[in-house]
Amino acid sequence: MKNKILIFGTLMLVIIFAGETRAQDAAGILKKMDEVLYAPKDQTGQLRMVLTDRSGNERIREASIWQKGTDKRMFRFTAPASESGIAFLSLPADVMYLFMPAFEKERRIATHVKNQPFAGTDFSYEDMESVSYSSKYTPKLLKETAEYWLLELTPKSGLQTNYSKIEMKVNKQHAYPESMESFDKGGNKLKTVENTYEKEGKYWYPKEIKMTDLKKRHSTRMIMTKVVFDSNLSDQIFTVRNLTSF
Amino acid sequence: MENLALFIQKFRYVILSIVLLVTLFFGYFLKDLKVDADVLGYLPEGDHAATLFQQIGEKYGGNDMVLIGIESENVFTPETLHTIKQITDSVRMVNGIGYVTSLTNVIDIKSTEFGLEIGRLIDEYDIPEDQDELKKLREYAISKEMYLGNLVSEDAKATLIIAKLLSKDDRNETVDLIRKKVGNINYEGKIYYAGMPVTLYELSKVIMQDIWLITPFAFVLICLVLFLGFRNARGVILPMLTVLIAIICTMGLISFLGYSITLITNVIPVILLAVGSAYAIHVVNRINEEMAVNPKGAVIRALTYITVPVFLASLTTVFGFLSFIAGSYLTMIQEFGIFSAIGIFFCLILSVTLIPVMITVTSKNENFTNNKKPSNRILEATTLWLNNLVFNHRKALLFIWAIILLLSIFGITRVERRVDLVDYFKKDNIVQENETLLREKFSGSMPVYLKVKGDVQNPKVLRVMEKAGDFMESFTFIQFSQSVADLVKDMNDAMGEGKLIPDDEAKIRQLWFLLDGQEIMEQLVSYELDEGLIIGQVNNSDLVTLNQIETEFTEFVKENSNDIHTLEYTGIPLMLKRLDNSIIKSQFLSLTIAVLLVMVLVSILQRSIIKGILSIIPVFVTLLALFGVMGLTGIPLDIATVLSGSVTIGIGIDYAIHFITHFGVVYKKTNIISTSISDAIKISGRAIIINMLSVTIGFAVLSFSNLVPLQRFGILLATTMLVSGLAALTLLPVALLIAGENLKKVFRVNSVL
Secondary structure, eight states: OHHHHHHHHHHHHHHHHHTTHHHHHHHHHHHHHHHHHTOOSEEEEEEEEEEEOTTOOEEEEEEEEEEETTTEEEEEEEESGGGTTOEEEEETTTEEEEEETTTTEEEEEOOOOTTSBSTTSSOBHHHHOOOOHHHHEEEEEEEEOSSEEEEEEEEOTTOOOSOSEEEEEEETTTOOEEEEEEEOTTSOEEEEEEEEEEEETTEEEEEEEEEEETTTTEEEEEEEEEEEEOOOOOGGGGSHHHHHOO | OHHHHHHHHHTHHHHHHHHHHHHHHHHHHGGGOOBOOOSGGGSOTTOHHHHHHHHHHHHTTOSOEEEEEEEOSOSOSHHHHHHHHHHHHHHHTSTTEEEEEOTTTOEEEEEETTEEEEEESSOTTSOOOOHHHHHHHHHHHHHOTTTBTTTBOTTSSEEEEEEEESOSTTHHHHHHHHHHHHHTSOOSSEEEEESHHHHHHHHHHHHHHHHHHHHHHHHHHHHHHHHHHHOSHHHHHHHHHHHHHHHHHHHHHHHHTTOOBOTTGGGHHHHIIIIIHHHHHHHHHHHHHHHHHOSTTHHHHHHHHHHHHHHHHHHHHHHHHHTTTSSOSOHHHHHHHHHHHHHHHHHHHHHHHHHHHHHHHHGGGSOGGGOOOOOOHHHHHHHHHHHHHHHHOHHHHHHHHHHHHHHHHHHHTTOOBOOOGGGGBOTTSHHHHHHHHHHHHSSOSEEEEEEEESOTTSHHHHHHHHHHHHHHHTSTTEEEEEOHHHHHHHHHHHTTSOSSOOSOHHHHHHHHHHHTTOHHHHHHBOTTSSEEEEEEEEOOOOHHHHHHHHHHHHHHHHHTOOSSOEEEEEEHHHHHHHHHHHHHHHHHHHHHHHHHHHHHHHHHHTTOHHHHHHHHHHHHHHHHHHHHHHHHHTOOBOTTGGGHHHHHHHHHHHHHHHHHHHHHHHHHHHOOHHHHHHHIIIIIHHHHHHHHHHHHHHHHHGGGOSBHHHHHHHHHHHHHHHHHHHIIIIIHHHHHHHHGGGHHIIIIIHOOO
16 A cells, blocks of 8 residues: 555656656756856966957957956956056955955945846856856756757846846857847847867867847957966955055 | 900810819829928028938937926925936837936036946936935036036926937837827926927917918808809809819829928918909909800900919919019028919919800800899999099099008007027917926027037046136026036046146146947037037027027127137027028018019019009008008018018909000090099909908908917908909009199000900
8 A cells, every 4th residue: 555655656756747848848958058167166268359349440458367166256357458457356245345456446336237248258257157047047858959958037026137137058068058048028029159179188168258238239349368277366365455455 | 355265165175174184193292292390491501500310310410309398396206206216217218219317317427425427317217206305406406507407496386208209200109209208207297398490380280270271260260251243143142163173283283392381381272362363253244244144155255355464463372472582591482482483373364264155154054145244232332432532533543552651650660579499389389388488497499500510528528618618697588507527527536636627738638538328428529529509598588598599609700709609699590580681581582572673573574664653652652561460560670571572462453454455445445534534443443442451351260370470461352352452453443543634645645456
């Protein structure tokens, strides 16, 4: 009798969860992708930002970047000369500092409005966050091909976001996002992202990210060079004192 | 002329088929007829202010602003703020919209307890609910120059959402979509719309309404006048058919050639109804006269007589309209001149072809010998009375005209001018109401730009921008100005270095770094950072203001341009000023051209300069009366009333032409001045009276227009038609009587007829 109940119970569970399999799959894919994206303990590198406007004019900015975990990050701009030395320090709990060498002082920046553009690029502060997709979005598997999964991500309730949904192609072999299309709250396509990956050591990382703002007809390419992973960066790098000691 | 008459009779069926085919052809294109209400869109190409305005519009994201106003007891309540956010979000999604600025998405730079904050005035994802917080927000918003009078009124009871249109194409559709989207939002307070695109949207609607309401109305009234005058169906049907065909062909041609109906060309159907029917009236009248004498060959005899005066009358009118080609700043007025002239020409051709053809074709089954001379007692009594007046009360008549002239001259000194688009609507129109509301509470809806060319990160350039902003705000009619200098100052302040432009260019560049990518930057500086705008909003467009803007801005631009920065300015006020200049210029030019052309034409065709001068007397008197009436009644010169002068000349002279032609024919035969005058008053007088009344009534119908300038135009033209008709029937005969024996030579030797 006990066995029968057990079998029945298992059967019920199987039936209940069968409907969820696809969702489980999607969540599993997203989780796997997050693991790939946020695998390194820390990283440093050079970032080249190429800004292209609707007429094809290009502007270039360069910065050195240090990141530890997902919530400590420092940008220090190195080019053009007039912007050289400007630095951003992001700390946990949305705390952000800015240093401007011409003023020789740091200022804390309130970044509560995340749809603001970061440093003139098409990336908003929201796009720059290193917060796992799984914690922010509920995924749904739209399509599966031999090469990729197509996921639709909808924001979890309570999430402050500029997007109503994101469609994302996840590479099947390496589980990294190949491309993304984000939609505004009116359902219009707002931005597209195309990623090119390279392998450095044991990690796949986005060598180049191209973000296009369709409404502004403006695009930004972020190109990473000289990337180094897991060099045990000191916490001292991510301090206001370090920010201002330029 | 007799040959022409015979030709027309011979090829009557060919003529009928051609008329039918041409009408069908142009009638087909009526379906594509479009409306374009934009006055400033008709500024001539190559005009610097207009080109600069256009360029700025394209480069900095739109000159055309739709202003959505929200009014409630207090704007800073969670409910209203949520509504603002909702409207902002949904309007942004509308096709054709570039930037949307409102309280819930406007940039805010401030120094807080946490440090520097570049963000939004209100966090749209976290709209405050707490009373204290809302109160603080309200006080903060009103304290900041950037918001006060631009986004929020001083009493915090009204707020604006500013939507900039990307292009002029489909502007009406965009306005329509905005209204629909906003209409779907549930809100208890008052929501209203203003701004140039809304004004033009309403204008387009009104223009179409006008065409569909006024034209049939004029049609019916003129039919009535024709029936009362002729007392038979033919006298009504034939002129109206002629005009109808002419209207179809003209409007079809406008569409066929790819033009749109404008604020002014929408009056063409009414003009053709009023004026075009006149030629038909004279032709029908003459045929009736000849029929009464002897039906045999009546049509040919009538045509032989009437073709020249009708041709002359219509040609003068055509020249009156063509005089607009020269001297008008707005291409819209040129279009009006050309298409009216073409329409009149259609009327002429149809009057001397279609009418006789129709009469010969239809009279086959009709026994014309029984056709009695149409009698109309009132008309006969009127012509008798006029006759009596001319012969027995000459002094009283001259005295009355003298008084009219004196009053007119007094009135002329008081003529005003007006160019404000909002004035085009009636006082109770929603556009008037909303604009007034907006001008009271906010800084206005007419952008004026100072463009500074130079390195915008150079402190000197930023300082001149700051100066330009202060200069703009020194005027009472500009309450708000904005430039990148304001943002740099705010940023510098937030860095703790005071609300000023830093001397150090490095500092400016670093402040800039933070502003980079903000939507507002694209509206204020070029991508290449080689020029910037100072945008002001003007809330008044009376002529004193426009003049002041032109002189003082010109001076400011001159004084502040040097090697480092050069300044230029443009904006709607400047263009309205151009419009005003052009109105005066085209008034003088087109009047002069019209008077000269008409006089020369009449002199050549009548082969006598004296006849030309005689013909112009009634019109000259009428012109004085026209401007006199404008001055005395306060009707200003505007884009429509400016047309009245030349139209008056072109049409008003017709009465004199008919009178003099008739007088000349009889005088040549009888050699007696008084008999000739009597005969002219009696016979041509009848046609002139019918003609005058139908034209007067046609124009008077325009006073029912929803557009104020067209109302004024209608009232003025109705007046001048009466005056010129009466002058031709009273003043002209008196002049002929006074000239007396001197006329002998003029009429007997030189007469063409």
